[in-house]
Amino acid sequence: MSMTLDGEVAVITGGASGVGFGIAQEFAAHGARVVLTDLDRADLDRAVAQIDGPCTGIVADVTDPVAMDRALREAKSEYGRLDAVVANAGIGAHAPLGHITEDQFTRTFDVNVKGVLFTVQPALPLMPDGGSIVVIGSTASVQPPAGMSLYGGSKAAVRCLVRAWIQDIKGSGIRINVLSPGAVDTPSLRRAAEQAQGAEAVVPLVRAMGEGNPTGRIADPREIGKAAVFLASDAASFVTGVEFFVDGGVAQV
Helix, strand or coil: CCCCCCCCEEEEECCCCHHHHHHHHHHHHCCCEEEEEECCHHHHHHHHHHCCCCEEEEECCCCCHHHHHHHHHHHHHHHCCCCEEEECCCCCCCCCCCCCCHHHHHHHHHHHHHHHHHHHHHHHHHCCCCCEEEEECCHHHCCCCCCCHHHHHHHHHHHHHHHHHHHHCCCCCCEEEEEEECCECCHHHHHHHHHHHCHHHHHHHHHHHHHCCCCCCCECHHHHHHHHHHHHCHHHCCCCCCEEEECCCHHHC
16 A cells, blocks of 8 residues: 555646645655646746646646646646546635625636536546546535635535546546645635735734644645545545545534
8 A cells, every 4th residue: 555656647727826736746746747737827837847846737727628628638648647636726706695796606616616527527538447536625515614605615516526426437446535625824825814904914814723723723735735645546545435624623623
């Protein structure tokens, strides 16, 4: 039983920053050849330059099925195989009931649900027996804070999709799991905190978020990456259909 990914090829959507980039770093550290997809070429180039190992960046929008099919085929063409896909790209549009707009609803479900479907579906015929798909969920699927019904609902939706998908692909040898982080210390989280309460409030806000966690802190992106590596590796060869909470225990109390 091993967590090595030596020689394997992994596509990570939304991989240019944040959790996706932390996942990419861990996949590369465990021997995988990594393909990142994201929306901005400059962001991708910066991310690729920081990955220690073979890495390629492809501009692709997860809400565009044609673009995602092309990106996945390009990844397999470049490296000759496709062993793992991490459907990480996601957004959060937050508003309380009574103030949710149609645009917020459409954008959130387009990226977080439609985007997952059209990442997973075209990947399946390109992957071998033993391939692994990891869908990034959230503790908001079971504990949505006030004002986060759209985000939490979208993450609950993909959890339900995966429950059905593992039955649809029975016999393929491909595993699909959901990895659900809690709060993660990313640049986007810190930017949101700064926009909400000012630069001087960022550190106290991050500390306060951690104080509500049984571990006393929030996660580092590479900790989410380590869990994704486990789910993609032979160490999880009989694990499929689970929602794996990597949240310091916050969703359990």
